[in-house]
Amino acid sequence: MRIEEGFQQIPFSEENAYLNDPVLPSLLKRTLPTTVFQEIEPDLERVGSDVVTSIRELSNSAKVFPRSFCSMINGVGASTIFRPVKREGLPGIFYERKYNEHSRTYGFAKMVLMVGDTNEIFCPMSMTDGTARVIELLGSPAMKQDILPRLISRDPTYAFTSGQWMTERPGGSDVSLTETTAASSQKVAKYGPQYTLNGFKWFSSATDSEVSVALARTGSLKEGSRGLSLFLIPLRLPLIRNLGDPTPSPISNNILVHRLKNKIGTHILPTAELSLESAEGYLIGALGKGVKKISPVLNITRLWSATASIGNLRKCLAMATSYAKVRAIQSGNLLLKDAPIHVEQLASVNLLYRALTHLTFGVVGLLGKVECGRASPDEELRLRMLTPVAKAYAAEKACAGMEEAMAAMGGAGYMEENGFGRSIRDALVEKIWEGTIVVLSLDLMRAAQDPKAMKAFVSWADSVITACPLGLQVKLAIPLDIIKEALQELASSYAGSTTPLVPRPALMLTGAIASSIYLLEHATWSYNNSERTKDLDAEVFKRWVLEGGTETAIQTLKRAKSASQDRVRMNSALVFGQVSEKSKL
Structure with a gap:
């Protein structure tokens, strides 16, 4: 039989990524002022169309970044995706602040739609955003005049991107072991105190x-992270040049690339091992305060990471859903969309996407308020708690959902041309970039052990539960009782000293609670406004609490709280075949 003969599967075609999204249109309608929503929605519809046409085509034509140093420094690997992303106003939307605190929601909505088809170009965009925020808050007048406008520019011929260099060989996420040193040159350059x-x-x-x-060490190694300061480093000198000036040598600031990383995913992005050999940099903020001063970068990039997780899940779910509309089974007599057992599988992925999206955009909304000075003290505390949670929880859950969506397409899902492979490989890094789940669990522990922070979180959850209309409360009585139990268990977990196994399950329970509360908030709004989806929105909250793992998370945390030292020792024996001396302590 010739290949063109016999059965030919009807290709699935995705529709507008925004209009057919199960979450964004109603979420934005609820969280944005009516005038803002009406103004930005046509733009999101346009992006939704571009995603499945021009942006995807451009993304598929982008070449993997060359792994040779010579190619890299000559600019061969510059991503073809960079230009349209900058023209879309990322990260400029956040600093133009046309919509005040809602500008963050608008910009991240664009990102969710695009991220699955942009080869993770949002990684450098996230660091550019973070650097812009640091300069906006702490930069010298010259930095704000010359560099900030370029970081947030929509013009790709003028715009700058920024990296973020923290990770070193001794410590990984533990920056207290940073070896890079910075010595004052005794000069005050245009952009501030100059260091080598x-x-x-x-x-x-x-x-x-x-x-x-x-980050670089300006104090002694014994000072750990307290001896670190924050610097802005030009990749080439001079940094600001006139149009038409020749591009300076790639080693003009004594920064040498040793090799590009051979990563599992994010192949389009250059990630390198590099050395600084008397490189010029400019101090940002006070000496010895580097970890604190770089925190705006980390907080921002963590929310970009959470959004990347749900954006990749969105794309995979959209493909699996479209496929179900054209793929027939049972001798070609039944479409997958009419097979209850198959739709059940897709419904579970859809439920996950809804929960993670509401959680992430809830935290994005808090960030927008804080940046515009419109957040209450309790909202500031809640942002501090939920930033690591959103990043860790979305990264952990989204990857499993993407695999389910791939499996829902059978063998067709495993084919590279569909884009599942790239999305899953790229999304896996979100479990690691900007902190692993363990690192973020410890960060949450530091925040949640502040009684004011936990009180702010519990008070917010209680207020949403209380605001639920009586008729809806009766319908949702069982899941509401579970959430109340979860809140009690969580609050007690952070009160006083904890066992060493508590942080991770406590973070996962925090994620389950927060995502559930945001879904309840949405269900209440839908019920009160007689939205056509009011029954579905209530069902989403109910299913997420009952089937999304909240009860399991409660029990896991209880076990961790009661874990004896013997369990710690046995863990060591399970993994290493013997009990380590340190685990006996």
């Missing part, structure tokens, strides 16, 4: 950027 940096950065993303922020 020497060291080795093991994982440096956006190596082809124009600038980077980096």
Whole structure:
């Protein structure tokens, strides 16, 4: 039989990524002022159309970044996706603040739609956003005049991107072991106090950027993270040049690339091992306060990471849903969309996407309020708690959902041309970038052990539960009781000292509670406004609490709280075949 003969599967075609999204239109309608929603929705519809046409086509034509140093420094690997992303106003939307605190929601909505078809170009965009925020808050007048406008520019011929150099060989996420040193040159350059940096950065993303922020040691090694300061480093000198000036040498600031990383995913992005050999940098903020001063970068990039997780899940779910509309089974007599057992599988992925999207955009909304000075003290505390939660929880849950969506397409889902492979490989890094779940669990522990923070979180959850109309409360009585139990268990977990196994399950329970409360908030709004989806929105909350793992998370946390030292020792024996001396302590 010739290949063109016999059965031919009807190709599935995705429709407008925004209009057919099960979450964004109603979420934005609820969370945005009516005038803002009406103004930005046509733009989101346009992006939704571009995603499945021009942006996807452009993304598929982008070449993997060359792994040779010579190709990299000559600009061969510059992503073809960078230009349309900058023209879409990311990250400029956040700093133009046309819609005040809602600008964050608008910009991240665009990202959710695009991220699955942009080769993770949002990684350098996230660091550019973070650097812009640091300069906006702490930069010298010259930095704000010359560099900030370029970081947020929509013009790709003028715009800068920024890297973020923290990770070093001794410590990974533990920056207290940073070896890179910075010595004062006794000069005050245009952009601030000038320093000379020497060291080795093991994982440096956006190596082809124009600038980077980096931590370097200005104190002694014994001071740990308290001896670190924050610097802005030009990749080439001079940093600001006239149009038409020749591009400076790639080693003009004594930054040497040793090799590009051979990563599992994010192949389009250059990530390098590089050394700084008397590189020039400019101090940002006070000496010895580097970890605190770089925190705006981390907080922002963590929310970009959470959004990347749900954006990749969105794309995979959309493909699996479209496929179900054209793929027939049972001798070609039944479409997958009419097979209850298949739709049940897709419904579970859809439920996950809804929960993670509401959680992430809830935290994005808090970030927008804080940046515009419109957040209450309790909202500021809640943002501090939920930023690591949103990032860790979305990364952990989204990858499993993407695999389910792939499996729902059978063998067709496993084919590289569908895009599942790239999305899953790229999304896996979100479990690691900007902190693993363990690292973020410890960060949450530090935040949640502040009684004011936990009180703010519990009070918010209680207020949403109380606001639920009586008729809806009766319908949702069982899941509401579970959430109340979860809140009690969580609050007690952070009160006083904890066992060493508590942080991770406590973070997962926090994610389950927060996502459930945001879904309840939406269900209440839908019920009160007689939205056509009011029954479905209530069902989503109910299913998420009963089937999304909240009860399991409660029990897991209880076990961790009661875990004896013997369990810690046995863990060591399970993994290493013997009980380590330290685990006996």
